[in-house]
Amino acid sequence: MTWDSTIRAGVIMKIAFLSCNDLDGFVVDDHHLQEVFEARGDQVSVVSWNAECDWSQYDAVLIRTTWDYSTNLHTFLETLKKISQSGPRLLNSYELVEWNARKSYLQQLQDADVPTIPTLFHKGVTKGFLADAFEVFESETLVVKPLVGAGSSRTFVVTKNIETDELTNIQDEIAGDEVMVQPFIRxxxxxxxxxxxxxxxxxxxxxxxxxxxxxxxxxxxxxxxxxxxxxxxxxxxxxxxxxxxxxxxxxxxxxxxxxxxxxxxxxxxxxxxxxxxxxxxxxxxxxxxxxxxxxxxx
Incomplete structure (x- = not known):
């Protein structure tokens, strides 16, 4: 179905809520939103982002509980691009998602004078980089997390006296990915x-x-x-x-x-x-x- 800007309130719409295959352990409350759409006659389907799907059948695709996207960002973005090109209105837009997918956007916001937590970026985690971060932030405790991530996945709180085994565990989890480090806000x-x-x-x-x-x-x-x-x-x-x-x-x-x-x-x-x-x-x-x-x- 090709997107048409004349589609609006009062017209029955076919909407996809984009999700993922496994939501076990997550708290989900999008049924409240689905009920409001369906109460006025809209048709809502919950579809996994990596499912084989004819996206052109929908008027709009809302990105909702795609909470595993960070494990395969490239494929996720390719899917969103495919959805956009298939006709339905993708919300939020591909451009916003691509910008927001990497937390390096925080630097852009900081440059625009938005009050942000001081942040350093680095590829991988080394003892030398952490030592520099402790000195720069004048902090006893740091937060280390991947540049691409959701929730608190692969997020670590470390102190100056970090043990070798703990550092090795973080390095194994991060696996050379780009990371961001911030002072821990107690x-x-x-x-x-x-x-x-x-x-x-x-x-x-x-x-x-x-x-x-x-x-x-x-x-x-x-x-x-x-x-x-x-x-x-x-x-x-x-x-x-x-x-x-x-x-x-x-x-x-x-x-x-x-x-x-x-x-x-x-x-x-x-x-x-x-x-x-x-x-x-x-x-x-x-x-x-x-x-x-x-x-x-x-």
Missing amino acids: EITSQGEVSLHFFNGELSHIIRKTPKEGDFRVQEEFGGLIELIQPPETTIEIAKKTLACLSEVPLYARVDLVTDGQKWSLLEIELIEPALYFRMDSNSASRFVKAFDQYLLK
């Missing part, structure tokens, strides 16, 4: 991350994700606590400044921020397959569908 263990959700550039809802005691990972899959909040106005200003740096307005975006107790900084902006926590705000799925209708008119 306040995340008590104040967590604040996530601001935007649909078509408009703020929808805001949550706080706090890790369980003794952990730094905020995701529910690791025992994190999720709550709906009203955050400081500063967080909204930073989120909007981040969105203003993008090449286009995304249909959906989740902006994750952290505080060190004095200032707020961008942790990351999620434009590919963020959990959007529809269950935390009973009106958020309806706001998404309204934004979707408006977006298709562009």
